[in-house]
Amino acid sequence: MSEKKFELHVPSVLGCEKVAMDFAASVAKAMDFPAERVEDLRTAVAEACTNAMEHGNKLEPATKVGVTLTVVDGRLQVDVEDEGRGVGTVKAPDIDSKIDGQGDTRGWGIFLIKNLMDEVRFESTPEGKNVVKMIIHLER
């Protein structure tokens, strides 16, 4: 099967991640992903975009988050790229300590992405941009 690429750029404005998640979901549906997996993808893409907006682009409205979907051989790769204004910290969240009031209640985005996608990589480009590469397979 030949590779197909789809690209979208959204402004770093919270709420716009929903456009990206619907974009990814429409491609996954066209690939006949099961509904449950499409929902997993929607959440993972929304979280990756939100992280890119908040941490990578510092919510500067003039910056963009790039979303590239690559379809090949029963898998969908989603690359989410920021403009490298900063990097978020990655610390495994713990519900019990958060409920007990220790630390910020936030910090679940990367946890969800890792648990919902089949493969996840965090990379940096030579220009200093952060890229989250997520792969979801048609057959899990």
Place this chain on the structure above:
Amino acid sequence: MAKAQEITVRQAGDVSVIDIKGDVSSTTGQPIEDAYHKVTAAGTKKILFVFAADCYINSGGIAILIGILSESKKKDQKIRMTGLTSHFQKIFAMVGLTKYAQILATEDAALTDF
């Protein structure tokens, strides 16, 4: 881009029911916290969150709910949730929210033996 949010509070016996329609995120969490604080100020010990089927819930919204559950634990309140799609039931279990709030399939089930 956020869907219009509508938060309403009603009473079902001794249970305060908070209906949530629209987005549940960091930018839309305040009205949910306000509703929780309103029923808490009224002295309720049992709270049921009813989510509309098309709610968009992200990690920022989950953080809001964790904050409420943290406060409810200190106040010895009991929290239940219903209306969540199977996807968000899975997400809530994944995060561990289900250790602190029981999720039930229907409002009737949630109100039974609360």
